Amino acid sequence: MGGFASRPRQECALSAHNLKIAGSLLAACLFTAAASRADTTLKLVEVLTSPERTDTLQGLVNAFEKQNPGTHVEITSLAWSSAFEKFATMVSAGDTPDVVEMPDRWLSLYAKNGNLENLEPYLAQWNETKGLNDRALQIARAVDKTAYLLPYGLYLRALFYNKVLFKQAGIAAPPRTMDEFHEDAKKIAALPGKSGYCLRGGPGGLNAWIMFGAAMAGNNIFFKPDGSSTLTEPGWIKGTAWTVNLYKDGLAPRDSVNWGFNEIVAGFYSGTCAMVDQDTDALIAIAERMKPDQYGVAPMPKGPSGKAYPTVGYVGWSIFKSSLHKDLDWKLIKALDDPAGNLIWNKRVGALPIYKASEQAPFYSSDQLNGWFQELSDPDEVPTLMPTNLPGFAYFADSLVVRTGQQALLGQISPEDMNKQWAAYLTKAKQKQLSGK
Amino acid sequence: MEPHGKSYWAIHYLLLGAFVIFALFPLFWLLKVSITPNDLLYSEGVRLWPSRATADHYASVIAHSQFPLFFRNSVIVATSTALFSTLFAAAAGYGFSRFQFRGKYWIVGLMLITQMFPLVMIIAPIFRLLKPLGLTNSLTGLVIVYTAFNVPFASILMQSFFDAIPKDLEEAAMLDGANRFAAFRKIIVPLTLPGLAATLGFVFTAAWSELLFALMLNSSSAASTFPVGLLAFVSKFSVDFGQMMAAGVLALLPVCMFFVFIQRYLVQGLTAGAVKG
């Protein structure tokens, strides 16, 4: 008669069949449950997700599972563009992982909240701890001088430049000073349809503002002893004005006021702009699309004081305090991050190593990575850690900087105004931190 | 219909042509980029058709990504939501149409208010509500949430369809001894099939495109829908326009096909119901 009438009959016919299936499933469950009584499942969350990374991670995890029968690791991969809010929502509702990939920007937030396990006892007992280079340990202890994460690599900024465009504009070598950088950018912008610099005006642009600001100021000190920000000093303001002028003078593409990571990398490998400041993980995307003789990597250009301050970021692994299997979690981290695992992982993610011995590994002596090692061995290139352990740093970097940076680039506020706003926010945050919360 | 002059029809077709081009051009462009090989993508600029076409992007998307899984999840979620929403909405719409009862206007008002609140605000409370029930990271949880979102609008739609059918029909049946529910099932529902199809269509499309809750409530890839999967193509480490657009085209196909079938009923169904204020 109608669809409704015939339905009940169909359902009845299925239910006997259903019961049989349910019965056998139940039996199977009981059987496997008995066999795998010792099964523990660890939840691992990765946040800087890409298909290749997930594959590599899965490989390391499979090796771990073989070494530790009865353990299963469940990997959850969050897309980076929404990872911050997703992970925050999950944690706030009690959906916490055992081990998580922890970027530097998030460390302060979760460590201060008491979500992360103190790793010092584990480090004290581990025989590989002495093989870690000093920077790695310093980073691990960024919050409260206690190790809340074990870093897997460092991301150091350097200058990528397009050899083809440089040749076209008649430039022989990459710029060594900021003045040379400006000149080179101008020459390339004179080529039709090309720009000199892939400016990151959108999310994630803070590092470039800081690098050029510090180079102009001649130092990378963010705070005076009393906790007030140094950004209002003339040197820093000159740095901001210098960057704004790159955009105003047309040396960066008009659209770059909105550009994020993907756009600057795409702008570089499509040949739209000739120079970009990035770290080793952009190398992977660029190496896939450009031939080795089309691009090169050079140390960041130095400011009037003869120094440059490339920023260094880091990511590592953390254990959540709420985990029920902390010793097993540490074993997993060891598998991911001991010298062998770390090398495999860093080959894929392209970070600089945390072990002193790794720097000799053949992988790191390739031509392309040479630029970074040049930087590391030059005393006038001073790697700079951003003050990511400040409360509210994530909002500062992702929201305030983006908005005011764009306003400055578009000429709606002056560089001095922008620096004042940043200084006000940072001072407040620093003083909150100093008052010992 | 009275005859119209040639100039009338010329303008008529011209305007229609403009609408068709406006509607189809973005989709055409999507298709064009999805078959452009990577090396030509940036160098050939903005030609209307690449000099060399490739199916590589489609192959990558289908073979090397979890796109088929996401796609399947979306089909399950959208279909279930459409079915449940229509079911609940038909009942509620019938209730609104046939009865005057205490609290009716409160309920209708409640439904309208839920449409006015920015959904982003209730993500955290809903997450906290579903987590202890084990409904996060599951397609079931999504279906429940989506059904709740869509029932208000669907109820109002169904109410207008039922309003167009005279009450005497089921009253005649009830005089003959049938109870109201049987009359509803056997007489009224078959008459509103176009309306049901229209509602199914509206809800399916709404559930298919929902992004925010799919993103925030489910984190494992086993429970991700295709909007979430598509965003994953814009991951931190690659911006592969070719692949993204290929994924976009693939995602459009079923919705477009579904739409082809039901769009006739949409207009028909709405006409029959004559959505009134």
Add this chain to the structure above:
Amino acid sequence: MSWRRVLLAAEPYLYTLPSVLLICIIMLVPLLIGLTYAFHDVRLLDPSSGDFVGLEHFRELNADPAFWNALRNTVTWTAASVTLQFGLGLVLALLLNRLFPGRAVIQLLVFLPWAIPSFLSGLNWAWLFNPVVGPLPYWLKALGVLAAADNLLSHPRHALWGPIIANVWWGIPFFAITLLAALQSIPADIYEAAAIDGAGPWIRFRRITLPFLAPTMAITILLRTVWIANFADLIVIMTKGGPADSTQILASYIFTQAFQRLDFGYASAVATVLLALLLAYAMALMVLRAALTRRG
């Protein structure tokens, strides 16, 4: 006997109960919780937060230039989107209301954008506006609208038009479908009678079409306006609220405050204001409609 009467009285509630229950649990309860956040200091990851702060957030909101900016943009966004969607949708519906060869095919083609998921529409248009892979910058330059072939979305004064155009592209079919259905329910004899009486096409439109359409127009415009005011997906995908907050609307601002600053208290306060404004708008529209129908 009284069982029967109880059942009869309960009938309407039985029909509406499943829906009401579902909506109460999934939407109403979280909504009320969300409203209470507006009066408390709620930070997402900070378990020690949650103190009652009264009207503090509302005072902060009043002094926040970003809030007023977002409010202005919300008005522009909503007004432009609804007007264009409705206007163009009406034209399309009128065009489709005539019988002509190929009508079924053309109807299908022009309604197609509505089947596209909204965020995909946003991505698609963002790519169209992107000078790296899209043609629009070059065409806009050729037409003289832009001075150079760059991305419309990075001009602070004009960026909002990008999402508006994407919204209009996607939303025209909604209006066209509902208006077409309403148009087709107008009996043809009325038009014929009017034509015989000598009324020209414009008079027929004004005196017959518009009044018939009015109830449909009112409710679709109401629902659509409310919906668009809350619709931040396109903006978040195409411009993330930039450049320099020039495309930030209240709905996207709420998202930023909630999930980047993790300040749910403040975000809820903004959401409450938005809800209040939309309620006021809805009531104003009802009053207006009641007044018009009384006059007409």
